Amino acid sequence: MVLSERSSRQSLIPSFLYSPSSAVGGARSVGLERLILARSGVGASSLRPSSPAPVAPDSGSPTTFLIPAPREKIELYSPQFYAACTAGGIASCGLTHMAVTPLDLVKCNMQIDPTKYKSITSGFGVLLKEQGVRGFFRGWVPTLLGYSAQGACKFGFYEFFKKYYSDLAGPENAAKYKTLVYLAGSASAEVIADVALCPMEAVKVRVQTQPGFARGLSDGLPKFIRSDGVLGLYKGIVPLWGRQIPYTMMKFASFETVVEMIYKYAIPTPKDQCSKNLQLGVSFGGGYIAGVLCAIVSHPADNLVSFLNNAKGATVGDAVKKLGVWGMFTRGLPLRIVMIGTLTGAQWGLYDAFKVFVGLPTTGGITPAPAAATAAAATVPAA
Numbered sequence: 001m002v003l004s005e006r007s008s009r010q011s012l013i014p015s016f017l018y019s020p021s022s023a024v025g026g027a028r029s030v031g032l033e034r035l036i037l038a039r040s041g042v043g044a045s046s047l048r049p050s051s052p053a054p055v056a057p058d059s060g061s062p063t064t065f066l067i068p069a070p071r072e073k074i075e076l077y078s079p080q081f082y083a084a085c086t087a088g089g090i091a092s093c094g095l096t097h098m099a100v101t102p103l104d105l106v107k108c109n110m111q112i113d114p115t116k117y118k119s120i121t122s123g124f125g126v127l128l129k130e131q132g133v134r135g136f137f138r139g140w141v142p143t144l145l146g147y148s149a150q151g152a153c154k155f156g157f158y159e160f161f162k163k164y165y166s167d168l169a170g171p172e173n174a175a176k177y178k179t180l181v182y183l184a185g186s187a188s189a190e191v192i193a194d195v196a197l198c199p200m201e202a203v204k205v206r207v208q209t210q211p212g213f214a215r216g217l218s219d220g221l222p223k224f225i226r227s228d229g230v231l232g233l234y235k236g237i238v239p240l241w242g243r244q245i246p247y248t249m250m251k252f253a254s255f256e257t258v259v260e261m262i263y264k265y266a267i268p269t270p271k272d273q274c275s276k277n278l279q280l281g282v283s284f285g286g287g288y289i290a291g292v293l294c295a296i297v298s299h300p301a302d303n304l305v306s307f308l309n310n311a312k313g314a315t316v317g318d319a320v321k322k323l324g325v326w327g328m329f330t331r332g333l334p335l336r337i338v339m340i341g342t343l344t345g346a347q348w349g350l351y352d353a354f355k356v357f358v359g360l361p362t363t364g365g366i367t368p369a370p371a372a373a374t375a376a377a378a379t380v381p382a383a
Contacts, residue, residue, distance in 0.1 A: 147200075
């Protein structure tokens with residue numbers, strides 16, 4: 001029997017489960033058991049005596065279980081494209097935030113109790129003395145779940161809104177005012193992403209900054225709801241928007257701009273002629289620079305979120321009064337610059353690595369031709 005040609009891109013699904021390409025066009029499918037036996041060296045002739053008569057495609061009998069063969073390349077702006085971007089966002093945000101849980105733990109405690117946690121090194125020393133090595137990863141479960149959900153919405157909806165606003169503006173205006181498109185798309189995506197993040201962020205901060213409150217998510221979430229109610233999980237949503245929306249606008253707009261400048265001024269070779277490793281290196285470098293800018297812009301709101309989620313019944317006025325304006329801008333900032341710079345660089349690196357893995361181009365650095373943009377727009381239904 002004739003098998004379909006092997007895809008140039010390796011799939012995680014075993015190749016013997018793929019249906020042949022002709023099956024998509026309406027040809028009769030080959031049974032899974034025949035494929036397995038054929039791969040084992042059993043000839044088709046040995047199957048004829050005991051094989052049932054072939055069933056016509058329109059006979060109404062249940063079809064044999066087959067998985068469609070993977071496509072060579074995901075079409076831009078198709079449902080598969082947005083699904084891939086969503087999956088990449090989950091991997092990039094969830095894993096990176098979980099990896100820097102020790103830094104985040106020290107940062108939150110420096111914001112809440114600066115007299116006890118006076119510096120980065122002394123903060124780690126206090127945590128090690130009081131809670132041991134395991135204490136460095138307290139709150140990692142709500143961190144992983146919360147930022148995975150946020151990453152899914154952040155990256156998936158950013159790609160959607162960037163395309164949507166570009167279509168509204170038209171090819172000429174979209175190219176002329178591309179930075180505004182990046183800002184609007186990222187802000188719209190982050191509004192949705194923070195709704196997904198907020199409950200887990202509230203539990204995380206309470207677990208990390210109140211010793212003895214809970215061991216983690218399983219006992220911390222019920223205890224938080226009993227104490228503050230379900231709506232208490234969203235008590236910090238406005239400060240969270242205040243922190244994350246400027247952060248994400250800076251993260252995406254500056255990344256797109258920095259990457260474009262790198263390819264324009266620092267690398268003489270056009271992006272499409274660069275190796276994938278070089279492109280991923282540019283993604284990490286552009287992401288790190290963007291992360292430093294993000295940390296500075298969003299830090300006052302980050303202090304507010306930590307203060308409000310730690311103190312029951314606290315208000316924004318209470319936070320400003322206790323922290324002071326200077327303290328809101330500077331308390332814990334050096335550590336956050338290191339953490340967010342590394343975090344954002346790693347996120348863009350992982351996100352673009354996932355896109356390359358599924359056959360998509362890396363983000364930024366090139367403006368699509370008007371004809372290509374028009375053709376891609378035809379694949380998206382009008383809103």
